Amino acid sequence: MEVNKKELKEQEIRTLFITPALQQKGWAVSVNMREEYYFTDGRVLVIVTFIDNRIRQC
Numbered sequence: 001m002e003v004n005k006k007e008l009k010e011q012e013i014r015t016l017f018i019t020p021a022l023q024q025k026g027w028a029v030s031v032n033m034r035e036e037y038y039f040t041d042g043r044v045l046v047i048v049t050f051i052d053n054r055i056r057q058c
Contacts, residue, residue: 005013019029027033 003016008016014035019033022033023029
């Protein structure tokens with residue numbers, strides 16, 4: 001079966017290619033892998049400590 005990878009969605013790529021390759025290398029899907037795992041509550045705090053002198057053009 002010839003598959004045009006450019007037309008596949010991210011989930012289809014994982015299901016058809018990535019997950020089987022990891023299983024062949026000995027990964028246990030239920031133990032070693034998580035899909036769509038969120039590690040924050042959606043908020044991201046960005047702290048900038050470097051200010052470029054080109055930005056401050058007064």
